Amino acid sequence: MARRRSTPLIRLSRDDNEPLYRQLRNGLVAAIEAGTLGPGDLLPSSRTLALELDVSRNTANLALQELVTEGFIQSIDRVGYVVSQEVGPFVQARREPPGIPIDWDVRFRHPTDPYPHMRKPPNWSDYSYPFVVGQPDPSLFPTRAWNRAGRAALDGENRSISLSDLIDQDDQLLTTLLCERILPARGISATPDQILVSLGSQQGLFLVAHALVGSSSRVGVEDPGYPDARHIFSRRRGTLRAMPIDDQGILVEGTTSGLDVVFVTPSHQYPTNVTLAVGRRQQLLTAAADDDFVVIEDDYDAEFRYQGQPTPALKAMDETGRVVYLGSFSKFLAPGLRLGYIVADAPLIEHLRDIRRYMLRHPAGILQRTTALMIESGDYAASVRKTRIAVKDKWERASSGLATHLPEWNIPTQTGGLSIWVPGPSGFDATGLARLALGRGIVIEPGNVCFLNEPRPVNYFKLGFSGIAADSIEPGIAALATLIEDQT
Numbered sequence: 001m002a003r004r005r006s007t008p009l010i011r012l013s014r015d016d017n018e019p020l021y022r023q024l025r026n027g028l029v030a031a032i033e034a035g036t037l038g039p040g041d042l043l044p045s046s047r048t049l050a051l052e053l054d055v056s057r058n059t060a061n062l063a064l065q066e067l068v069t070e071g072f073i074q075s076i077d078r079v080g081y082v083v084s085q086e087v088g089p090f091v092q093a094r095r096e097p098p099g100i101p102i103d104w105d106v107r108f109r110h111p112t113d114p115y116p117h118m119r120k121p122p123n124w125s126d127y128s129y130p131f132v133v134g135q136p137d138p139s140l141f142p143t144r145a146w147n148r149a150g151r152a153a154l155d156g157e158n159r160s161i162s163l164s165d166l167i168d169q170d171d172q173l174l175t176t177l178l179c180e181r182i183l184p185a186r187g188i189s190a191t192p193d194q195i196l197v198s199l200g201s202q203q204g205l206f207l208v209a210h211a212l213v214g215s216s217s218r219v220g221v222e223d224p225g226y227p228d229a230r231h232i233f234s235r236r237r238g239t240l241r242a243m244p245i246d247d248q249g250i251l252v253e254g255t256t257s258g259l260d261v262v263f264v265t266p267s268h269q270y271p272t273n274v275t276l277a278v279g280r281r282q283q284l285l286t287a288a289a290d291d292d293f294v295v296i297e298d299d300y301d302a303e304f305r306y307q308g309q310p311t312p313a314l315k316a317m318d319e320t321g322r323v324v325y326l327g328s329f330s331k332f333l334a335p336g337l338r339l340g341y342i343v344a345d346a347p348l349i350e351h352l353r354d355i356r357r358y359m360l361r362h363p364a365g366i367l368q369r370t371t372a373l374m375i376e377s378g379d380y381a382a383s384v385r386k387t388r389i390a391v392k393d394k395w396e397r398a399s400s401g402l403a404t405h406l407p408e409w410n411i412p413t414q415t416g417g418l419s420i421w422v423p424g425p426s427g428f429d430a431t432g433l434a435r436l437a438l439g440r441g442i443v444i445e446p447g448n449v450c451f452l453n454e455p456r457p458v459n460y461f462k463l464g465f466s467g468i469a470a471d472s473i474e475p476g477i478a479a480l481a482t483l484i485e486d487q488t
Contacts, residue, residue: 008036012053020055021062028063032072032087033094043073043081113234116449116456118227121438125467128441129476133271133419134335135467140387141334145379146370153369162366168357170197171368177375178327178341186302187316188325193346196353197363201300201328201340205263206232207352207359208296208324208342212261213238220262222250224450224460226270226298229263242452245269247412249276252283259293266314267302271450271462273417275311284314288322295323301331303384305416306392321345329371331418332384339367391418391466394473398465401477406484419464421447425488430461433487442480 010027012020031037044052046060053060064081067073073081124130153162161171175192183190198204205228213219215237221230223242233240241259244251250264262284266276276284288295297314305311315325321344328340342352356362374380398420399413411422424430431446447460465473 010053012055021059021066024049024053024055024059024063025066028067029072032083033091035091037083039083039085039087041083042079043083045080110235113231115227115230115234115452117231118445118449120445121443124443127438127443129472129479130443130468131419131445131463131465131476131480132443132467133445133462133464134331135464136331136334136387136418137390137467137469138334140383140390142374142379142383142386145374145377145383146333149370149373149377149379150366152373153366158369158373162369164365166362166365168353168362170195170362171365171372173376174368174372175341177372181375181381182327183343186299186310186327187312188343190343191346194343194349196342196344196349196356197368198326198340198342198356199360199363200330200335200338201298201326202228202232203338204326204340204342205229205296205298207355208326208344209233209236209238210355211348211351212294217260218258220256220259220293221452222264222269223452224271224447225263225452226265227449229298230452233261233263240452245272245274247274249274249280250284252280252287256284256287256291256293259291261294261296262288263296263298264314265298265300267299267311268304268414268417270298270300271419271447271460272421273414273419275414275416276314281314281317285317285320285322289320293322296326297323298326300326300328301416301418303332303388304391304418306388306395307415310416315343324348332380332387333371337367337371339363339371390470394465394468394470397470397473398463398477401474402463404474405477405481418466419462422461422463424459424461424484426459428459428488431458433484434461436487437480437483440479440483442476442483444480 008027008031010024012023014020016023028037037043046057046064049060050057064073068075071084072087074084075081120132121127124132152158172192174197175195178195179190179192198207209232213233213236217236217238218241219233219238220241220243221233222245224245230240243255243262249266249269256262264276264284266281268275284295295314299313302310302313313325315323325343326340327343330337330340342349402411402420402422409422409424411420413420431448434444434446437444445462445464446458447462448456448458451457468476
């Protein structure tokens with residue numbers, strides 16, 4: 001027969017943020033841990049608990065029901081609540097020293113890689129002169145247009161698409177508009193079955209690498225190049241080969257034999273912003289066919305060209321389906337939205353769709369439909385134009401500021417991108433400069449992380465201009481030049 005126990009000493013506080021029923025639940029668990037209530041013991045009734053602890057009976061019942069759900073107690077007809085016989089191991093474990101902590105390092109099946117990471121201060125916007133790369137000015141975000149599209153995405157027939165589980169599919173309106181409005185501007189002809197929506201172009205790259213790169217794969221990467229691409233390929237166990245960059249873009253001749261994949265940023269090469277010359281483009285496509293490799297084109301900021309028209313995508317010249325195109329909305333709207341897309345032959349897209357399904361199913365429906373409605377209304381195109389004008393002004397100020405304050409460096413200025421690649425004199429230490437600059441409220445990004453092999457040159461840095469206030473660019477460069485003069 002169950003032993004009836006008196007109400008254990010439990011202190012409840014109405015000033016505590018924790019609800020009373022949770023305090024009561026915790027108090028009863030503590031009594032079980034301490035042995036005041038043991039297996040088979042009969043607990044006071046909810047009425048008794050309520051009276052003795054000065055709480056409502058509903059509060060007592062909530063606490064008891066939670067303990068039943070968790071398995072601490074059980075309800076027996078015409079008897080009441082008794083402590084479960086199964087709590088013995090729980091109580092014993094609480095009375096013994098904790099076991100050996102788990103060693104997570106030995107359990108990781110996909111180790112990290114040896115390459116350095118890009119870093120920037122988490123609070124970069126708090127600095128006086130944040131020359132960070134790839135961060136647009138939040139004031140340029142089309143808030144009204146986005147809110148208008150977001151409200152429409154939850155109305156009428158849009159609502160079901162926005163809120164439904166699409167399983168492995170994408171918003172058909174978005175993929176259709178990509179084919180009709182966005183891709184033609186890049187010279188690309190595609191159908192919806194050749195498009196997969198991703199959480200930004202970086203997830204797109206991860207999906208493609210997951211599908212195409214393994215331990216036997218040889219991957220050509222631009223050098224200097226995009227560090228995160230190196231990390232993604234390396235973590236797929238691919239062997240990386242550096243492909244040099246000059247003022248015409250990636251060097252193709254004599255560099256592609258034996259490769260399985262080549263990763264390029266032809267519109268604005270990262271980090272130099274050089275545009276891949278048309279002759280080199282054709283060389284690359286010809287080599288891809290002759291040497292049987294796939295080209296991954298990351299077209300991350302093609303719209304940001306400030307002189308002349310944006311160069312058509314490499315994918316626009318692709319007649320064999322060997323180019324996998326990565327596009328993004330992040331640089332034109334906001335990186336925090338994390339929305340991009342992949343354009344490739346339908347069989348590859350279906351394979352990527354299967355991979356994505358068991359990773360995250362699909363990007364949020366409401367995000368896809370809101371973006372689609374912005375494109376459909378013309379607000380997206382208007383926002384791109386407005387942003388390009390504002391960023392062009394910053395590009396001009398940054399170019400002028402460098403020419404004025406560092407004239408002897410002869411810094412090459414490209415006609416597009418969101419940053420300027422600054423090569424310092426031989427022997428100059430840009431990594432040391434970046435550390436000193438932080439102390440003066442200036443954020444720059446060292447360029448050594450962009451090089452594949454050791455020893456990595458340390459005389460380069462990236463000067464981003466998209467996220468800094470326009471009026472801060474010239475004085476920021478002036479302050480940086482003073483710091484450089486003091487250092488040299």
